[in-house]
Amino acid sequence: MKAIVCPAYGGPEVLQLTQLPIPQPAPNEVLVQIKATAVTAADWRLRAGQPAAARLFFGLTKPKYRIPGGIFAGTVVAAGASVARYKTGDNVYGSCALQYGFGAYAEYKTLPEDGVFCPMPKDMSFTDAATLPFGGMTALHFVQAAQLKAGERVLISGASGAVGNMILQLAKYHGAHITATANTHNLLLLQQLGADKVMSYTGNELATCNDQYDVIFDTAGKTPVSLYKKKLKPGGRLVLVAADIGQMMGGMLLAMRGKLKLSAGMARETYDHMRELTRLANEGYVRAVVDQIMPLEAIAEAHRLTQSGQKTGTIAISFT
Numbered sequence: 115m116k117a118i119v120c121p122a123y124g125g126p127e128v129l130q131l132t133q134l135p136i137p138q139p140a141p142n143e144v145l146v147q148i149k150a151t152a153v154t155a156a157d158w159r160l161r162a163g164q165p166a167a168a169r170l171f172f173g174l175t176k177p178k179y180r181i182p183g184g185i186f187a188g189t190v191v192a193a194g195a196s197v198a199r200y201k202t203g204d205n206v207y208g209s210c211a212l213q214y215g216f217g218a219y220a221e222y223k224t225l226p227e228d229g230v231f232c233p234m235p236k237d238m239s240f241t242d243a244a245t246l247p248f249g250g251m252t253a254l255h256f257v258q259a260a261q262l263k264a265g266e267r268v269l270i271s272g273a274s275g276a277v278g279n280m281i282l283q284l285a286k287y288h289g290a291h292i293t294a295t296a297n298t299h300n301l302l303l304l305q306q307l308g309a310d311k312v313m314s315y316t317g318n319e320l321a322t323c324n325d326q327y328d329v330i331f332d333t334a335g336k337t338p339v340s341l342y343k344k345k346l347k348p349g350g351r352l353v354l355v356a357a358d359i360g361q362m363m364g365g366m367l368l369a370m371r372g373k374l375k376l377s378a379g380m381a382r383e384t385y386d387h388m389r390e391l392t393r394l395a396n397e398g399y400v401r402a403v404v405d406q407i408m409p410l411e412a413i414a415e416a417h418r419l420t421q422s423g424q425k426t427g428t429i430a431i432s433f434t
């Protein structure tokens with residue numbers, strides 16, 4: 115089978131196209147023929163070995179998982195003897211990240227039937243489906259953590275990215291009043307996704323406006339938490355999806371002093387999240403935001419664009 119391997123930490127050029135044997139499913143596993151994957155922030159961070167502390171888990175001197183890729187959409191082409199949940203021909207999508215050894219940058223992947231995947235939303239392409247799980251499960255995790263309620267005023271800082279666009283769509287679903295930020299060229303998209311007010315982060319509108327929020331989600335990690343504190347109502351919630359050490363410490367200190375409630379850390383990816391994401395997609399509450407579709411052979415360029423932020427939503431990789 116065609117596969118991309120990552121034999122060393124480094125720039126996008128370390129990714130190499132190769133041929134490997136097709137894996138065989140164990141009795142409790144399915145074999146998925148992968149039709150599409152998505153290049154995510156986790157993908158480029160794992161390839162680059164960033165942050166350095168992550169190498170404790172992913173390999174000290176070189177990546178310990180040979181084939182990268184944590185997200186897939188594809189078709190079940192074989193099932194082990196004890197598999198009951200899926201049958202050959204089912205179209206499925208989800209995560210094959212850390213606990214399943216990655217491997218979505220290959221034409222075939224074996225997964226236990228109780229893994230973090232489920233049948234795809236109806237009438238959705240493989241490439242659209244592949245762009246949903248990363249941002250979708252992260253957004254579900256943090257929106258639940260924030261206990262968002264109808265009518266609350268929400269700021270989403272960085273709402274045009276893979277995670278931000280899904281937080282925006284979920285906040286809309288929950289009936290929040292949404293202010294969303296992005297680069298100027300992405301503001302129309304934010305309005306189309308349901309934002310009530312948009313701001314470009316290239317100006318200083320956020321710092322100078324008088325708006326106050328119940329909840330602030332930050333997916334960019336570029337704004338001082340001291341500004342967020344000024345923008346939060348008393349008892350407001352700050353959700354740091356992305357944060358450097360300074361922001362994290364600042365957020366924790368403010369939370370310890372009772373100035374705000376803080377949610378941060380790693381989002382959990384679960385089967386229940388995948389089922390909920392699928393329900394929301396089937397009922398028309400969330401849709402894919404695909405920057406472009408690229409072939410597997412262009413994976414290095416897809417990494418370069420994703421890492422540099424020169425994309426909107428998510429880049430999908432098609433195997434066909």
Ligand SMILES: NC(=O)c1ccc[n+]([C@@H]2O[C@H](COP(=O)([O-])OP(=O)(O)OC[C@H]3O[C@@H](n4cnc5c(N)ncnc54)[C@H](OP(=O)(O)O)[C@@H]3O)[C@@H](O)[C@H]2O)c1
Pocket residue numbers: 154155156249252271272273274275276277278295296297298300315333334335336337354355356378379380381382420423425426427
């Ligand atoms: N905690 C977790 O479990 C978890 C899970 C998933 C991801 N993450 C992290 O969350 C972050 C976002 O991931 P992603 O995949 O959504 O990334 P992404 O697709 O690159 O999105 C980044 C967002 O930040 C915006 N942005 C860029 N520069 C900005 C600035 N100076 N001020 C305000 N916004 C700015 C971008 O806007 P434009 O595109 O319009 O420029 C875009 O909306 C990454 O750091 C990722 O590692 C954390």
